Amino acid sequence: MYKAVEFLNSYQREAVINNEKVLLLNSCVGSGKTTVLVHKVLYLYHEKKIPLKDMVVLTFTNKAAQEIKARILESDAVGEIKEEDLLFFGTFHSVARQLLSTCLPVEDLGYTKEFTILDQNDAESLFDRIINKYRLNIKYRKKLEKRMEEYKNGVSLYGVMKYEDEIEKFIECFSEEKKLLNVMDFGDLIKNASILLKNADFKPSWIIIDEFQDTDMDQLEMIDGLMDKNTHVFAVGDPNQVIYTWRGSSQSLFNTFKERYNAKEMTLPINYRSTATILEAARAFINMPHSLEGVRGKGASIIVKRHYNSFNEAMYLVDTIKKLIADGIKYKDIAVFYRMQKQSQVFEDVFKNHGIPYEVSLRKNIKDIPVLNWFIKLLKASVNSRDVDSLYYVLKDEKYGLGLTAKKASALYESIKKEEFNDIPEIVLKIMEFKTWCENNKPETTDLECHLYEYFDIDNYISPTSIYYDEDKILILNFLKELIDVSFHENTTIFERIRKAVDYSSLYGKSIIKESIDKDNDSIKLMTLHASKGLEFKYVFITGANYGIMPLGTRLMDEEEKRLFFVGITRAMDYLEISYHANPEDYRALPIVSPYLKMIPEQLIESQELKGRAHALSGLRKEIKSNMDKNSAEYIKMQKKALHPKYGTGYIISEEGENFVVEFDGYGKKTFSKSFCPLKFLD
Structure with missing residues (x-):
């Protein structure tokens, strides 16, 4: 008997041992969904004797996949489970890539098994x-x-x-x-896997899906392709956390899933994370207000503060954080959330000047690190002989490559195709001979990153006399080491390991080396509301909660904006403080509080300026319009100016979805698409 289920609550335990053909588990925020998912895998393996290689576990982030795999491996005290057993545990894209490069006939679509990923x-x-x-x-x-x-x-x-x-x-x-x-690009991975899965022999016994609310229709088709009449599906998600509709996710997919597969529904209603006060506030923002239960005490009131602007707030936070640290709170237990990435800059500057350690959640891009961008192209050309574009980049790059013109690079490639090997540059020979070099080295080669570095003679290209030499060398070696260590403990060839490493760099960018936010580092975490999803902190400060920012523009009735605010407040465990600014810097922001704060019951809020009245969204429209009219003259003066070739100078007064609304003297309000805007913005 798999005894670990005895330590789960009744809802979690029932979900783990349930044997329905298709089960959709609605996991309320903070209800331990990852715990349930991990125990489901272990229960199937230990109790039902389902091989791990006969399970497909799909996540939406590499971080989630790594956490699930780590917890499964940590649970195995006798070392029975190996990393290679978790072959199909990963993001939708990484699992699709694994299927395409192993058991699906990509040749039928015009590719070879050595395809690489186009980022x-x-x-x-x-x-x-x-x-x-x-x-x-x-x-x-x-x-x-x-x-x-x-x-x-x-x-x-x-x-x-x-x-x-x-x-x-x-x-x-x-x-x-x-x-x-x-x-293949990212979309091709899902699309091509779905096409080939329809007639493939590979049909797992179980498909387990994490964060189902983020699924789109293309990914649902991939799930469909993985299934046959004997396949079980266990999907975990929260419809109240659908915040990526611009990527294709939608609450309607829950109904589509239930109808398509006749899925049974269950719920995890118990929140272990937040105080009763925070949970009661959260209920105002979800569609099922009685489905969220808590086990913790009442806790502190939600603090609402008005600051003059973001700089004043940053200074206030410095003092507040220092007091918390003096009381024994760790920096890593504190987070500052905002709606847009650019709002972080003032906090970064002020925290740095006052010695407050911080980290910013910001997706890094390989392209932003020139030496890694060049080196990845070198590896791509080495593992995929048909990747001409990567070869051209290596040859043409002026800083690290040979600085060839497009014409000379093309001529060189034509010479290679004709097997005319006179005067072939050393770097090209290394690329051409890479597979042979890999075959002559054992898979268990130690310090593989150093051997690769020496094979390509990288010192010749990053220039030991350059002031960037030491930094570039460390970047390349660390990049190689982390890619190799993180990815592939499989019993496979060096060539295949490097090819997979290259694909991982495309799938996950720089984050494969180190997440930009490390929860174990003792530092304040700065991040957008979107980036906060899946995390939790004892102290949460949500900043800049003005109308026009939360919700963004005039999207008051946008359900996704409301759900995003819900995600933000439910990251808080013990303490939640929300601020707005009397003099906001952003042209979209009105100098009035976000209407969402009016939805929080008054008895939960401690504020000198604000009286919460627990309104419905529809009832806030008149009040907002009144505030806008009252502040209209002052607000227009604060707006960003825009010049139109026909209407002259006007003021951007709001942002509606994909549009700007601009007021022009003598012409009134005009609406322009953001994508094709004829406006010239003025300071």
């Missing part, structure tokens, strides 16, 4: 090359990804276009070019 930076370069190569007439090039997505949904004209361009031809060329290069 966003590579895709943008390829876009330009295709347009130039085929001399295509393409409008709004900077919006090509969005245009391709809309075209897939039947929309060929975009924004204010009157005439069609060659978007269809571009999409055809892009698809063919990817096959020539033997690369």
